[in-house]
Amino acid sequence: MRLQAKAAVITGGGSGIGAAAAEVFAREGAKVVIADLNEEKLSQTVEDLLSKGFWAYGINCDVSSEEDVEKLILQTVQKCGKLDVIFNNAGTILPKPLEQVDGDEWDRLFQINVKSMYLTTKFAISHLKKNKGAIINMASMTGVVGQQYNAAYSATKGAIIALTKTMAIDYAPYGVRVNCISPAGVRTPLLDTWLKQQENPVKASEAQDRSHMLGRTADSEEIARVALFLASEDASFVTGENIVCDGGAALGYAAGPKPEWSRVPI
Amino acid sequence: MRLAGKISLITGAGSGIGRSTALRFAEEGAVVIVNDVHEENGNQTVKEITGRDGEAIFIQGDVTDPADVQKMIEKAIGAYGRIDVLFNNAGISNVGALHEVEPDVWDKIMSVNVKGVYLPSKYALPYMMEKKSGTIINMSSCAAEMGLAKRAAYSTTKGAVLSLTKAMQVDYAPFNIRVNALLPGTIFTPFVEKYLKSSYDNPEEAIAGIKTRQLSGELGRPEDVAAAAIFLASDESRFMMGSPLYIDGGVVFGKNA
Numbered sequence: 001m002r003l004q005a006k007a008a009v010i011t012g013g014g015s016g017i018g019a020a021a022a023e024v025f026a027r028e029g030a031k032v033v034i035a036d037l038n039e040e041k042l043s044q045t046v047e048d049l050l051s052k053g054f055w056a057y058g059i060n061c062d063v064s065s066e067e068d069v070e071k072l073i074l075q076t077v078q079k080c081g082k083l084d085v086i087f088n089n090a091g092t093i094l095p096k097p098l099e100q101v102d103g104d105e106w107d108r109l110f111q112i113n114v115k116s117m118y119l120t121t122k123f124a125i126s127h128l129k130k131n132k133g134a135i136i137n138m139a140s141m142t143g144v145v146g147q148q149y150n151a152a153y154s155a156t157k158g159a160i161i162a163l164t165k166t167m168a169i170d171y172a173p174y175g176v177r178v179n180c181i182s183p184a185g186v187r188t189p190l191l192d193t194w195l196k197q198q199e200n201p202v203k204a205s206e207a208q209d210r211s212h213m214l215g216r217t218a219d220s221e222e223i224a225r226v227a228l229f230l231a232s233e234d235a236s237f238v239t240g241e242n243i244v245c246d247g248g249a250a251l252g253y254a255a256g257p258k259p260e261w262s263r264v265p266i
Numbered sequence: 267m268r269l270a271g272k273i274s275l276i277t278g279a280g281s282g283i284g285r286s287t288a289l290r291f292a293e294e295g296a297v298v299i300v301n302d303v304h305e306e307n308g309n310q311t312v313k314e315i316t317g318r319d320g321e322a323i324f325i326q327g328d329v330t331d332p333a334d335v336q337k338m339i340e341k342a343i344g345a346y347g348r349i350d351v352l353f354n355n356a357g358i359s360n361v362g363a364l365h366e367v368e369p370d371v372w373d374k375i376m377s378v379n380v381k382g383v384y385l386p387s388k389y390a391l392p393y394m395m396e397k398k399s400g401t402i403i404n405m406s407s408c409a410a411e412m413g414l415a416k417r418a419a420y421s422t423t424k425g426a427v428l429s430l431t432k433a434m435q436v437d438y439a440p441f442n443i444r445v446n447a448l449l450p451g452t453i454f455t456p457f458v459e460k461y462l463k464s465s466y467d468n469p470e471e472a473i474a475g476i477k478t479r480q481l482s483g484e485l486g487r488p489e490d491v492a493a494a495a496i497f498l499a500s501d502e503s504r505f506m507m508g509s510p511l512y513i514d515g516g517v518v519f520g521k522n523a
Contacts, residue, residue, distance in 0.1 A: 066369055097437050098384060098430075099391040103332045106384055110376055114422065118364055118372055125365040143425070146432030146508065155380060158410070158429020163364070163422040165413025170363035240413065 001029035007080035012090030014041030016188030020220035026054035035061035063116035083127040098151040113156035132175030139180040168240030184249035185217040213248025267295030278356025280307025282455035286488030292320030329382035339389040364418035379423035435508030451514030453486040481516025
């Protein structure tokens with residue numbers, strides 16, 4: 001098993017990619033501490049893992065709160081006796097043109113998506129140093145190429161990619177590896193919410209699929225498996241990297257639906 | 267003149283790269299709206315421009331304060347009726363690995379360096395969109411591309427600015443607005459000078475270390491960045507959109523090679 005006896009924290013682990021990662025990590029032998037703001041989803045995911053015979057523990061946590069994150073790390077180390085992996089997965093979106101974004105919305109988004117990663121590091125780095133641990137940050141393809149009507153979100157994701165590189169430099173002397181993952185479209189509750197907000201959700205979903213060279217949207221587990229790789233010894237020489245896992249969405253000239261797919265019937 | 271008649275708003279123009287750019291913009295015929303949080307510094311920049319027969323006004327304002335920024339844009343529009351060039355230059359730095367950063371320091375640098383790009387853009391864009399014309403230049407850094415030791419918070423802000431630039435370009439291209447980013451290496455500014463003196467026992471040695479990091483073997487000058495800003499502000503760069511422009515003495519290339 002690839003994460004045998006490792007202790008991992010997954011933020012935003014109650015649903016989507018985080019929940020998929022919790023199961024993938026647990027399946028590989030990890031003790032998984034799941035942090036989520038949504039208590040209902042949190043307990044559902046924890047119960048699901050427990051019922052499958054895995055080790056899991058849920059902690060209700062607002063990742064933008066210094067107090068909550070300090071408690072999260074403290075309780076994790078109390079429960080597991082150590083900490084090896086942090087998957088900074090929690091995040092949210094703010095899809096609108098920049099001039100329509102309110103200052104408060106902007107601040108909130110940066111607190112959830114970026115400050116959260118700073119806070120987990122602030123409180124956990126001393127534990128990770130002891131075990132030559134790994135940190136995985138959730139970035140996005142939008143942090144590399146930008147995205148229409150998603151300027152603030154893209155800004156947070158670009159911040160995360162640069163943050164990842166700097167963290168990798170500063171913590172490399174302690175054997176702590178820091179990497180990030182940049183997915184494009186992934187079937188998650190967050191994506192479903194966004195699709196429902198579009199004028200024609202069915203068409204938007206189809207366009208979403210065809211915006212990837214592979215012609216479809218990723219499953220949460222496909223991204224979770226990249227996180228598993230980065231958390232495991234398989235990635236023992238990988239640090240400071242942004243693993244783009246986007247089904248080819250950023251390839252070619254076209255942003256949005258790939259013209260290549262107009263010639264292929266669905 | 268390469269910027270003749272261009273109404274150009276430069277944030278943080280009271281010192282360093284901002285001031286240098288303001289002076290060079292004026293020499294190229296731009297009307298310069300000098301913004302800075304420090305009144306004395308901003309006024310000094312204006313004085314230097316008008317002393318050389320350039321046209322400039324000072325608008326004091328904190329780029330992190332929505333009310334200030336809104337007022338600044340309204341004043342600029344009131345004075346000149348439009349903004350052709352917005353150079354989001356204001357920024358601060360911070361030294362430390364991530365766990366060494368205090369939460370209030372984190373909030374402050376994110377606020378100045380990133381929200382300080384968003385707010386002036388937010389309030390200037392509607393005027394640019396209405397005219398279907400305009401250019402925005404955002405100050406990123408090569409730290410956005412490759413990280414920098416003990417500059418975790420700073421690098422984070424500059425990565426945010428780079429991706430924000432690209433996302434903004436996608437949204438405002440239909441309005442004929444160009445958005446590009448500058449990525450300087452280490453430039454010898456008052457900030458860097460102060461930092462070197464306060465952080466190193468032997469500042470000369472520190473400077474020598476930075477010099478070897480850059481293929482140029484020298485630190486950059488504010489004028490080097492100003493020259494790149496003129497290019498992005500002018501119509502010469504009309505086909506550059508969402509681009510990172512490196513002015514780094516070969517830091518990124520040298521690191522990759």
